[in-house]
Amino acid sequence: MKKLEIAAEEACPRADVFLCGKIDGYTRSSLKKLFENSCVFVNGKDAKPSQCINCGDEIEVTLPDAAEYSVKAENIPIEIVYEDKSLAVVNKPQGMTVHMGNGNTEGTLVNALLYRLESLSGINGVIRPGIVHRIDKDTSGLLVVAKNDAAHLALSRQIEEKTCRRTYLALLEGNLKTDAGTVTTYIGRDMSDRIKMAVVEPGKGKLAVTDYKVVKRYKQNYTLCRFDLHTGRTHQIRVHAKYLCHPVVGDPVYGVKKCKFKLNGQLLHAWRLTFTHPVTGEIMSFEAPLPDYFTEVLSKLNEI
Numbered sequence: 018m019k020k021l022e023i024a025a026e027e028a029c030p031r032a033d034v035f036l037c038g039k040i041d042g043y044t045r046s047s048l049k050k051l052f053e054n055s056c057v058f059v060n061g062k063d064a065k066p067s068q069c070i071n072c073g074d075e076i077e078v079t080l081p082d083a084a085e086y087s088v089k090a091e092n093i094p095i096e097i098v099y100e101d102k103s104l105a106v107v108n109k110p111q112g113m114t115v116h117m118g119n120g121n122t123e124g125t126l127v128n129a130l131l132y133r134l135e136s137l138s139g140i141n142g143v144i145r146p147g148i149v150h151r152i153d154k155d156t157s158g159l160l161v162v163a164k165n166d167a168a169h170l171a172l173s174r175q176i177e178e179k180t181c182r183r184t185y186l187a188l189l190e191g192n193l194k195t196d197a198g199t200v201t202t203y204i205g206r207d208m209s210d211r212i213k214m215a216v217v218e219p220g221k222g223k224l225a226v227t228d229y230k231v232v233k234r235y236k237q238n239y240t241l242c243r244f245d246l247h248t249g250r251t252h253q254i255r256v257h258a259k260y261l262c263h264p265v266v267g268d269p270v271y272g273v274k275k276c277k278f279k280l281n282g283q284l285l286h287a288w289r290l291t292f293t294h295p296v297t298g299e300i301m302s303f304e305a306p307l308p309d310y311f312t313e314v315l316s317k318l319n320e321i
Contacts, residue, residue, distance in 0.1 A: 025071065025072055030069055033048050036078065040080070048066070051080075057078050057079075059074050060075055064076070088116075088125070092129075097133065100134070104161055105161070109158060110157055112154065112282065113125065114126070114154045115127070127146060134162070135164075137164055147163050148162065149176065152287050154282070156185075157305075159288070159303055167295065175292055181291070184246075184289035186244075187265045189261075189264065190238075190264050190265075191262070192263075193231055199229075200225075202225055204223060204251070213270055214251050216256060216260050225250040226247035227248075229243065229244050230242065235318040255268055255270070269283070280314075289302065
């Protein structure tokens with residue numbers, strides 16, 4: 018355990034924002050656990066993340082000892098599109114969970130990364146080493162993985178500031194009325210089914226913004242659509258596709274009950290990923306081709 022004592026030399030509207038700039042290796046999301054575990058005190062009193070910091074306040078933070086990885090390395094084949102000393106870009110296959118949770122202790126992307134890479138960032142703890150952002154188990158495509166904490170912080174900041182661009186391709190049920198548009202809603206837990214997410218009223222969820230653009234229309238009443246994320250909410254594209262009344266083909270949660278194709282999950286693919294390299298400052302962009310099961314479905318359809 019390590020204790021830090023910080024004297025506030027200026028005011029700040031939030032305690033978590035104040036500490037984010039004072040403690041190396043901690044993001045606002047990782048600081049949240051410190052507040053939840055009563056590791057942050059302001060003027061001797063247990064503090065909240067939203068608490069205002071005034072000039073002259075005395076802040077005491079107890080930092081837990083770094084934990085060793087509790088997830089075992091597994092020799093699982095994964096496609097590494099790019100790798101250097103700071104990061105790696107991975108093309109995740111459909112059916113692979115990103116990290117341990119909900120009973121998944123083996124066969125995850127993290128298990129594979131621990132075997133393939135010599136190091137991973139530790140900011141996200143022992144269960145999610147290196148994981149900067151996630152995609153659903155049955156969604157395929159690109160993720161960037163951090164190999165050290167400095168890279169992790171820089172990449173997370175890009176996602177928060179919306180300078181990291183994530184573009185998806187999806188086959189949707191039906192034909193969209195418009196060729197392009199933007200969906201802006203709030204997304205939160207579905208009150209009738211807590212496993213699902215749903216569009217909710219402001220104040221009951223988080224802001225979610227998605228751009229969409231039609232790529233191709235098919236005679237059999239399907240639309241290949243491109244989605245660009247401005248935010249990264251759980252199941253965001255799948256929920257917004259349903260909100261448009263055109264769910265993703267093969268989606269077992271938000272899609273139609275009877276799918277005409279034999280699929281193991283939704284036809285949703287993280288196609289393009291663009292970000293700034295945390296060390297060199299270079300703009301890096303990667304594309305992953307659609308997987309075979311996706312292109313096989315498209316080959317059966319006739320373009321309008």
